[in-house]
Amino acid sequence: MSTSISNTYEDFVKGFHPKSGLDLKFYKQNQMQRRILSFMNSHGHPTYPEFLKALNADPVLYDAFFKHLTINVSQFFRDATQWKTLRETIFPLLLQNKTPLKLWSAGCSSGQEPYSLAMTMMEYFSMAKFSILGTDIDVNVLRQAKEGLYKQNDFASTPPEFLQKYFTSSDKGHQIHDSVKRQVSFQPQNLLTDRFQTGFDFIACRNVVIYFTEEAKEMLYKKFTDSLRPGGILFTGSTEHLFGLNHLGLKPVSSFFYQKQ
Template sequence: MDSYQVFVGKWKKLTGVDLNLYKEAQMKRRLTSLYDKKGFKDFEAFAAALEKDRALLDETMDRMTINVSEFYRNYQRWEVLDQKILPLLSKNGGTLKIWSAACSTGEEPYTLSMLLSSHPLVKDFQIIATDIDDKVLQSAQKGRYHERSLQEVPDHIKQKYFTKEDSSFYTVKNEVRKHIQFKKHNLLADPYEKQLD
């Protein structure tokens, strides 16, 4: 077995995440660049350090699961959801059950909640927001964002659903949060919620 495969086995024991399910070349590149920066000479030395150092383990987990997000990321997709998909989903009335899978720091489920709250045909809804990474989930639950993440948010939505804290930070209002349940979930291993819209 090569040294990367030994690392993959140790990583699985430490975190429950199977790196063989990700693209090998991309994972190897990210990990090699990280251990180089940290001064380890190979996968074996890196794995030995990860077993002893919780902070290093968390940081490595962070680097491997890219957490980029933004409110109304890819704006046109949200318009399709608003104008085409939500009218269809709302046809039968009832509570819509929506899943934001791999929600990162929360911008996506909060955007969903704002969009659904403002939609004339949506009566009631709940959002399940999941991610594998505890740190991003904690940050999502805080609901506090730098204005950089709000660049795509239309002004009327910004005014209605955010509270401006100081010059550059915004907090999501409770009426947006109350629809969302954040949970840890591994897309590659855990069972899926049923009966989602």
């Protein structure tokens, strides 16, 4: 029984790749299979081949499934302690050596992370020049990022004065100001297969690799290291410790911040 599910899963992975550009072989099979089967059950699709057909025929179903697979939960200033370290230690360190700073939020979801970077720069380093790139594989979250309208629960970790200063609130939600929007450019990108720009001073890639296989993570962290300038810093999620740093050419500067040597 488990062999036949496994075979069928592999066929599904092959069938889904050309349409989506998402190669699920880079993602942990157990977790992905569980997520796919739960979606199929809740939407009344009994088998992988039938489900693939339905995905090809129904764009609304496809978008809902892609969203379910990519898990784009985010928040402004997620993990407040790390943002304090960023403000008090990491950005001052980077600004000693270079301006303008070139920053990248990789796997940026609906923009909460790159906009948090922009607000931090605007609030605490107002004289510094910088650019911020936000990328994600999911074009729907990038559309939301560009729109910049957020719900109250996006602000659970946000100091209230930031909400007051950089957003206009109404019954529709909290609209980010154009002054912040202008600091960030968004682009679709698959971290596993697309080429990266180079010369970054800072890359945030947080809560993105949770479902990647060990090989995919290794490949990705190598690509990030190649994209950083010497002295540049990689910021990871609060469960994502990097091992084998010498081999990657990174050294820890603080918890979850790694510097290219």
